[in-house]
Amino acid sequence: xxxxxxxxxxxxxDLSARPFDLAVERTFAAxxxxxxxxxxxxxxxxxxxxxxxxxxxxxxEVFFFETEFKHESQPAVQRHPHYGRFLRLIAGQLVELxxxxxxxxxxxxxxxxxxxxxxxAAGTRLQLKHAGFPNAAARxxxxxxxxxxxxxxxxxxKA
Numbered sequence: 001x002x003x004x005x006x007x008x009x010x011x012x013x014d015l016s017a018r019p020f021d022l023a024v025e026r027t028f029a030a031x032x033x034x035x036x037x038x039x040x041x042x043x044x045x046x047x048x049x050x051x052x053x054x055x056x057x058x059x060x061e062v063f064f065f066e067t068e069f070k071h072e073s074q075p076a077v078q079r080h081p082h083y084g085r086f087l088r089l090i091a092g093q094l095v096e097l098x099x100x101x102x103x104x105x106x107x108x109x110x111x112x113x114x115x116x117x118x119x120x121a122a123g124t125r126l127q128l129k130h131a132g133f134p135n136a137a138a139r140x141x142x143x144x145x146x147x148x149x150x151x152x153x154x155x156x157x158k159a
Contacts, residue, residue, distance in 0.1 A: 020133035032117040046156035
């Protein structure tokens with residue numbers, strides 16, 4: 001059976017009405033190839049709940065996964081769905097995707113996460129930019145969360 005691939009142009013979200021963004025940087029001892037793999041094929045090894053990832057790392061392909069955690073406002077561990085699609089992929093260098101989460105995340109706004117990977121003497125410098133938040137509170141939640149998420153990648157690459 002042959003599947004038809006969409007030839008539609010990649011539609012980048014209009015972020016002009018959502019000007020809140022952030023940037024986080026970190027140097028990893030891991031290679032750029034390992035980090036690229038973690039962001040495109042390995043979400044279930046460091047971030048997503050086991051068995052929840054639906055993802056094929058190709059430009060314009062959609063993805064879905066869930067995380068599980070207990071926010072201070074919640075009585076128990078909750079599942080948090082994440083949706084998006086890949087906008088740009090350059091092996092070992094760049095992953096850009098849309099990122100949509102619920103009330104405690106992007107509040108349903110389609111944001112853009114850009115991960116740039118630059119090899120250096122210490123390993124790889126990762127620069128993460130997350131743009132298009134609907135308000136400062138959503139941005140600030142992610143500004144607190146992304147360093148913890150990057151800790152999870154680092155721990156998974158050491159294992």
